[in-house]
Amino acid sequence: MVQPLNEKGPALKSKNLLHLENVYKSYGPKRILDNIDLSVAAGELCTVVGPSGCGKSTLLRIIVGQEQATEGDVIIDSKSASSPDSNRGIVYQKYSLYPYLSVLDNVLLGRRLNTSLFQWHRRKDEFTNEAMDFLGRVRMKEHANKYPFELSGGMQQRVSIVQTLIMRPKIVLMDEPFGALDPGTREDAQVFLLELWEEFKMTIFFVTHDLEEAAYLGTRILVLSQHYKDDRDGKSPRGAKIVADHPLTRKASATSIKSTKEFGEFVQQIRAEGFDPLSQRHVREFNLQHEDSFQTLTTEEMRRDRN
């Protein structure tokens, strides 16, 4: 028997790594996020897409702790999380690397901040080897002594991912990390990311505006959108909700999958679900297919009896 969506919350909360329930975010009278319910299992590569300005980045900033939710809780590993800490790693699109540190020092930064001066002298070689090993994986070894400004955008993002990854955070949050890269570089970076994800069994929460990127990379794709209908009156403030949630099965990580017919049709379906203001679904009819999706609707949001 399939459990109804609104009763799955408590079970998911104890099972999953990342759990958000009834999360709202408003800036003054303007509501950005509207009753977000979201649960992500460990090991998932969860991508988030949505029209520009829908609040994807706000959601990510709330999860990392850079901003606080107006209402609702962010739970990481069964513990309530607020300001940023080492449980959550982050990769931004801009300002990813520290400009005053060389590539190697950027990657070593996490270790350095967590090691006393005494320990540092004893373990420096060990840490340096580890950092160089990671740099080798993203083919950045020979650039270890350069400053970030001497690198291309794609190289910077590769270093930034490794800088975050080396500290083994429980979850890695990525805010359009490849958004500023040209198509070729972008595809390379995607392949690097998948390799690292497979090797280190990471949990990744990946925000992007690029549907193809989201559908290609993810094991699960969330659509965040303000285009939906519910039973509230027109005056109450409304923000974005998760309007669709699909599990994705990765057949092969080859980028050639992007040119198949099924892939194209899937991308079109996602576009219709979240990006088209004309085809709005009612909150009760969202396409929440993933086994970890749940929904806690308020009585105002669904007044009509649909049974």
Place this chain on the structure above:
Amino acid sequence: MSKTPVFWGIHAKPPPMLRRFLSLLPFLLLIAVYMYASDLRLQENPQDKLLPSFGSMVDAIKYMAFEADKRTGEYLMLVDTISSLKRLAIGVGLSAFVGLFLGLGTGLFQGFNALFTPFVTFISIIPPLAMLPILFITFGVDELAKVMLIFIGTFPLITRDIYTASRNMPIELITKAFTLGASSTQIAFRIVLPQLMPRLLETVRLSLGGAWLFLIASEAIASTDGLGYRIFLVRRYLAMDIIIPYVLWITFLGFTFDWLLQRFNAWRYPWYNR
């Protein structure tokens, strides 16, 4: 066919030789006008002191810089330069030190911001030269008052500049440091502070102009040595043959420090402004 103009217009591209000549031209003109006027006056009255010839200036410098003073056995220009630079270095150094930590603290920590920023703003509005009598009365006519004038005159600007720079530090870099396990203190001293160093050197460089002003003003009023003291001392005898070389020497020193700081910044912090 139209040609690119060499001098007039936005599109003008002066060739390198012309460019060098153009930048020298105002200097050459000034020297030429001075020599002509000086010659005219000296023809009329060989004792004229207002526009001394280059020859008499060279003689004066020889006397001031390369001959030991009969009374004290010291080289006056050297002694003046060393005392002035010492005051300048201590005053500006203190300003840089206080400005860096106060600016960093108020920029990053809201508690410090509430505590210090209104007070620093208040100090920065007081005209430093108006404080000079107060400083001389409070700290005496020795070194301390002069150093304090330079300090009070330059530290508010440095503080406010470092404050702005810390506030403008991208929040992403700070959030990321937290996710890499940094504490608040580590963020201040290991993430933000190193990024402020080139900015500090730059504001110090810009503050040096003001610092020279305060130095010379305080030396003019109460001192027994120093470049400003000497200029104002020999002013009584209308000794333009000493004053003009001294002013040029001060200008040269200022130019050299400016240049050195700029080169040091570019060499030490190649990533700055990139």
